[in-house]
Amino acid sequence: MAVPEAVPLPGRPPGQGPGREPGAGRGRAAGQVAGQPKKKRRRSGTLAGLIAALIIVIALAAAGLYGYRYVQTKLHPANFAGQGHGQVTVEVKTGDTAYSLGPVLVRDGVVASTGAFVSAAKASTSLATLEPGYFHMHEDMNAALAYKLLINPANRIEISALIPDGKRDSEVLGILASRDPSISLREYKTALSDPAALGLPSFAHGNPEGYLFPATYEIQPHATALSVLRGMVTQFDNEANIVNLAADSKTAEVSESHIIIVASILEAEGASYSDYAKIARVIYNRLNLGMKLQLDSTVSFGLHKYTLQLTTKDLQSNTPYNTFVHAGLPPGPIDNPGDQAIRAALHPAKGNWLYFVTVNEKSGLTKFTASASQFAHFEAEMRANESK
Numbered sequence: 001m002a003v004p005e006a007v008p009l010p011g012r013p014p015g016q017g018p019g020r021e022p023g024a025g026r027g028r029a030a031g032q033v034a035g036q037p038k039k040k041r042r043r044s045g046t047l048a049g050l051i052a053a054l055i056i057v058i059a060l061a062a063a064g065l066y067g068y069r070y071v072q073t074k075l076h077p078a079n080f081a082g083q084g085h086g087q088v089t090v091e092v093k094t095g096d097t098a099y100s101l102g103p104v105l106v107r108d109g110v111v112a113s114t115g116a117f118v119s120a121a122k123a124s125t126s127l128a129t130l131e132p133g134y135f136h137m138h139e140d141m142n143a144a145l146a147y148k149l150l151i152n153p154a155n156r157i158e159i160s161a162l163i164p165d166g167k168r169d170s171e172v173l174g175i176l177a178s179r180d181p182s183i184s185l186r187e188y189k190t191a192l193s194d195p196a197a198l199g200l201p202s203f204a205h206g207n208p209e210g211y212l213f214p215a216t217y218e219i220q221p222h223a224t225a226l227s228v229l230r231g232m233v234t235q236f237d238n239e240a241n242i243v244n245l246a247a248d249s250k251t252a253e254v255s256e257s258h259i260i261i262v263a264s265i266l267e268a269e270g271a272s273y274s275d276y277a278k279i280a281r282v283i284y285n286r287l288n289l290g291m292k293l294q295l296d297s298t299v300s301f302g303l304h305k306y307t308l309q310l311t312t313k314d315l316q317s318n319t320p321y322n323t324f325v326h327a328g329l330p331p332g333p334i335d336n337p338g339d340q341a342i343r344a345a346l347h348p349a350k351g352n353w354l355y356f357v358t359v360n361e362k363s364g365l366t367k368f369t370a371s372a373s374q375f376a377h378f379e380a381e382m383r384a385n386e387s388k
Contacts, residue, residue, distance in 0.1 A: 077115030084138030116143035165338030166267030210333025263337035268297035271364035276344035
């Protein structure tokens with residue numbers, strides 16, 4: 001009896017018996033290739049979740065730490081204790097506030113933080129505020145002490161130099177160097193030796209003598225010899241404008257340098273401001289008559305001496321400043337005149353005087369005359385007073 005060929009059941013591939021799913025019972029998961037390890041899907045997912053959670057935790061911790069530090073910085077900014085040590089020169093500029101000055105103080109090591117300095121300013125009960133100037137401070141200062149120091153005007157650095165009327169350039173430099181040891185006499189001499197850098201007026205002809213105006217000067221920290229001397233020349237320019245030097249010298253038909261030379265002689269020869277205009281008239285009268293001025297002060301300057309007690313040899317010296325030898329004015333000023341001397345040179349008194357003598361050095365009494373014989377009597381009076 002012939003056995004009919006097996007006929008596949010509908011929807012089932014050949015060789016697959018009833019009730020068996022493809023690959024079932026063969027020891028592998030469906031679709032698994034022989035020799036491949038079994039994928040651990042559940043464990044990989046768990047590890048990724050842990051990493052993500054850890055990242056979130058770290059981010060939250062960092063944010064919390066940043067927030068904590070931010071709050072601490074705002075509420076409790078870094079601050080030093082005590083008055084500090086050492087010395088730091090700090091400049092408070094015009095318009096400075098605690099906010100703008102704080103970073104400067106931190107940079108210079110004066111305070112620990114801008115926040116502490118600003119807080120100190122806000123907490124201050126003083127009505128005083130920051131004023132421009134230079135101050136000596138310390139490193140590692142408590143912010144409240146630093147602010148208190150800066151708002152006290154008494155702590156402002158002030159180096160003042162009083163330059164009296166009629167001082168020569170050499171004397172002016174000595175005064176300046178003695179007032180501010182941070183700038184040496186050598187530095188001042190070097191600066192003075194470069195007239196082009198001083199900003200001298202054109203009629204000075206490159207000679208600084210006569211153009212370092214006498215006044216009281218505030219020498220700021222970090223100033224240089226050149227900046228100080230330029231400031232004095234600038235002050236001369238200002239004074240020249242005030243006394244109308246250019247216009248009035250033109251009216252008098254003399255040069256501006258002529259006026260400054262005469263003014264410098266008034267400073268050296270006059271014992272009192274009240275005599276300056278009279279001495280100026282004597283000088284102009286002699287010049288107009290072609291007489292030699294015969295002034296001890298000009299001879300002394302030419303010999304680099306600082307006395308009017310001259311010898312016969314001194315009076316015969318052949319320097320350009322010897323007005324016993326040479327007619328007319330000396331070639332330049334013999335000192336630095338002040339405003340009263342300049343005004344007197346511009347506006348001399350009226351009179352016919354040709355001679356003057358300070359007969360009493362102690363009282364400054366000076367007598368004037370147009371007579372040579374009367375002048376001789378005045379000289380005798382002067383010698384008699386000197387011998388007492």
